Each structure stands twice: as structure tokens, then as C-alpha cells.
Amino acid sequence: MAYPPAVEAGGKQAAGKAVITGPDLTRIVDRMAHQILEKTDGARDCVLLGIPTRGVPLAHRLAGRIHAFEGVRVPAGALDITLYRDDLRLRGARAVGHTDLPPGGIDGLRVILVDDVLFSGRTVRAALDALKDLGRPRAVQLAVLVDRGHRELPIRADYVGKNIPTALSEQVRVRLTETDGTDEVRLEATA
Amino acid sequence: MIRHLLSAADLDAPTATLVLDTAAELAGLAGRSVKKLPTLRGRTMVNLFYEDSTRTRISFEAAAKRLSADVITFSAKGSSVSKGESLKDTALTLQSMGADAVVIRHSASGAPYQLAGWIDGSVVNAGDGTHEHPTQALLDAYTMRSRLGRLSGLTVAIVGDVLHSRVARSNVLLLNTLGANVTLVGPPTLLPVGVDSWPVKTSYDLDAVLPTADVVMMLRVQRERMDDAFFPSQREYSRRYGLDAARMRRLPDHAIVMHPGPMNRGMEIAAEVADSPRSTIVEQVANGVSVRMAVLYLLLGGLS
Numbered sequence: 244m245a246y247p248p249a250v251e252a253g254g255k256q257a258a259g260k261a262v263i264t265g266p267d268l269t270r271i272v273d274r275m276a277h278q279i280l281e282k283t284d285g286a287r288d289c290v291l292l293g294i295p296t297r298g299v300p301l302a303h304r305l306a307g308r309i310h311a312f313e314g315v316r317v318p319a320g321a322l323d324i325t326l327y328r329d330d331l332r333l334r335g336a337r338a339v340g341h342t343d344l345p346p347g348g349i350d351g352l353r354v355i356l357v358d359d360v361l362f363s364g365r366t367v368r369a370a371l372d373a374l375k376d377l378g379r380p381r382a383v384q385l386a387v388l389v390d391r392g393h394r395e396l397p398i399r400a401d402y403v404g405k406n407i408p409t410a411l412s413e414q415v416r417v418r419l420t421e422t423d424g425t426d427e428v429r430l431e432a433t434a
Numbered sequence: 435m436i437r438h439l440l441s442a443a444d445l446d447a448p449t450a451t452l453v454l455d456t457a458a459e460l461a462g463l464a465g466r467s468v469k470k471l472p473t474l475r476g477r478t479m480v481n482l483f484y485e486d487s488t489r490t491r492i493s494f495e496a497a498a499k500r501l502s503a504d505v506i507t508f509s510a511k512g513s514s515v516s517k518g519e520s521l522k523d524t525a526l527t528l529q530s531m532g533a534d535a536v537v538i539r540h541s542a543s544g545a546p547y548q549l550a551g552w553i554d555g556s557v558v559n560a561g562d563g564t565h566e567h568p569t570q571a572l573l574d575a576y577t578m579r580s581r582l583g584r585l586s587g588l589t590v591a592i593v594g595d596v597l598h599s600r601v602a603r604s605n606v607l608l609l610n611t612l613g614a615n616v617t618l619v620g621p622p623t624l625l626p627v628g629v630d631s632w633p634v635k636t637s638y639d640l641d642a643v644l645p646t647a648d649v650v651m652m653l654r655v656q657r658e659r660m661d662d663a664f665f666p667s668q669r670e671y672s673r674r675y676g677l678d679a680a681r682m683r684r685l686p687d688h689a690i691v692m693h694p695g696p697m698n699r700g701m702e703i704a705a706e707v708a709d710s711p712r713s714t715i716v717e718q719v720a721n722g723v724s725v726r727m728a729v730l731y732l733l734l735g736g737l738s
Binding site for chain 1: 452455456459460462466467468470471472473501731732733734735736
């Protein structure tokens, strides 16, 4: 999940400028799937865990593309990090999302965390804390659709869809067909 | 989210549903090897129990500990209450110790409302006299929803000592909010005066109610609160309002049997009913921890 939250569904369509459009987004996901296959020895012993909200459909898309390219079934799930956030005290209590792990757990597997936007890195830190309570993966990697910079923690992604330099005053809004009815990434000025 | 949970009436339908949904997600924690979340690290919850309790006190304690809150347990026995300290002075002591949440059980109806006016933290009513017990209603609703898939449109019979039951009052309020239909069943002496103004049906005949019930909730006969003869004998009560195996067969196949505990086996519920697959009594206890975690998270998880 982006920080601040990337999208409210049904938001204004016209604001800001589009940086990734539908067909480009598909190509980017395809490339990331290939990179994962390349870097993980054909996606052996891997599991893709999406961070709600938009990391989850991205994880499933990557799993689908990996299967289409090489016929490997990589389990895709969800990892909710709400209860591990470091900003709970600064904002109101949020609804808890769903965590969905493969039936065998994550012990000894290579976990690839999937999120839409990498920003401060705090979401990823929370995800690492959450993983620690769920088992002991062999390795953890990070795949993000957009890296917008402005890290506040020593965290980097292993697979980046697109680097988009931004100003702190801008917002990256990711829309996906599964959650928002369309594939698009926009850069918007914060009101 | 609200600041205190004093009455089941504090919860509107979306908030109550949020609590149940949050509890459903938190229930997954029970199956993990590390049963702990860091969410309420550094927060302090005080269990302030002026009445005896096993289930509720332990359940709140487990819920708080699983969320990493610090728990201080206070029971009236062995405290300065036996030296005559008032509730207000005890509250001010807790306040100065910096309690973020106080879970209170008290024999006086309304005590949690008083307490909420004296301290800055959140107050959770864990049972006040014969008034309310909102987290019990939430865990009952959670149990019904997880067993039967829904709450809206369910027919729930609450049977027995309604007069002294805070569980019944909270359940009536919450189930009504969530769209279930409640029938209160009991001898006329154990149905409260003015029950006709509640959003419920009433009946004196358990056998007539059973065939259409989706849920039967048996209440404990609270002899410790009875200062009068409300029924001629235990045996007669049990014959008319006790749930035995023969009565259980009158229920539809999908119906479940609930009891908030502690049970008087052989009185309001027969042992073979309490131990049957229809009974959710053990489940209710496990669900209680998840529901109370959800309540504590939603009350304390946000702005400090």
C-alpha cells in the first residue's frame, strides 16, 4: 500500500497527468514476471504476497503471467499489515484487511512482497515485521509497480515496474481493473 | 469509532459489523505459532472487577496480551475496596497511573457510566449489575454469524431468567440493530416489567417457540440476585423452561444452542444438550477473545 493511501475508488478521473496507461501497465507486469523468473531460478519455492489493497491483485497478476510464461504455479496471497503500522497512533483505527497465506505456510520459501507504490518504506517495514510473526521465510524480496522515491528507511525494491521521480507534494494514484475498473497510474498534485 | 463501550446501544449497525469483521480477521491469530500482535504496545489496560468472573476477565486479559498491551488486574477482594475505598477514589488512582482502558465489572447497574465521567481513558463495560454486557452480545452475534452465515432475519429465542440478565438486555439491543428477531421466553415472574416496550416478542411457552427458532440462548438462573421466590421449585422450573434432549429435538436441524456460561447443568440446560454438536458454548469462549481483541483495537488502536 502506498503511503499516503494511493487511491480512493471513484476519485476524480481528470486530475493530474497519466504516467502509465493500460497497455503499458500490462507490459510492465509482464517484464516484472520475467525478472522474477530470472532472479529466482524459475520461480522455484516462491510465494507472492500482495499488500492490500492494490498489492493483492498485482500479486495475482504476476502469478498468472509467470504461469503463462513457464507453466509454473506460484501461490499468490495477501499480507495485511494494518496491525503492524507505526502510524496507528497518529491516525484513527483502521479496518483490518485480510491475510491469506498458502496452506503450507511460508517457512523455508522465498517470499516476494508485492505492492503498488514504494514511498517511505514504512509499509514494507511493517510487512517484514508481520512476516516474522508468520514464519521464517528463506528470503524476502520486494516487487513494486512504482518507485516514487523519498525513502525514510533503508529499504529498496528487487523488482521495480517504473521509477517515477516525484515531489513530496505530489500523489501517485494507481488504479487497477480488479479494484477500480481501469488500469492506470496518475501523478496528481495534492490539494 | 466510539470512545467507550458502555452499552450495546452505543453500536450502530455499521460499527457493530466493523467489530465483527475485525474479529473475524483477528480469529486467524489463534491458529498461528506466534499468537501476538504489536498493535497496542505501550498501552495499559486495567481489569477492574468488583464481581467474580472467570471467562470475561481471562478473555479480556488474553485479548489485551495478544495485542501486546500491558494488563493490570484488579479484583475487589484483597484491594483497598475492603477498607472502604469508593469507586471514584479507585478510578482516580487508575487515572493517575495512566490507564488507557478500563474494563469494569460491577454489581451496580450504571457503574461504568459513572466511571467514564471520571477518567480520560476508554471504559469498557464487562457487565454492570442487571443492566448490560455488550461484549458478550458481540461474541454471541459473532458466533451466530459464523455458524449460520448471517444475522439479519434470524429468529433468536432467549430463554429463562431475563429479569436478572444483562446478557439478555445487551443481546436484545444488538440483535435488533443487526436485524434479527428476538423472542424472550420465561415464566412471567422472570420477564421484566415493561418488556412490551422492547423490540421483542415474548412467550411463556418454550415448546411453542422451539420449532421456528434458529438460535436458542439459554440463560443462567441467577440465584445470587434473587431475593424472592420467582418460581415454586427448581424442579418445576427445569420441567417447563429447561432445555433437555427431548426439547432439543423440536428444534429445526440447523438450529444452534447457546449459553453465556457459567451453566447450571441439569437446571436450565441438560448435560447432553450442553455437550451436543448443536451447542456453541465452547466456541463462544474462543470467539470471546477475538471479539474483545477487536473491541480493544478499535477503541485504543487509533489516536492516543
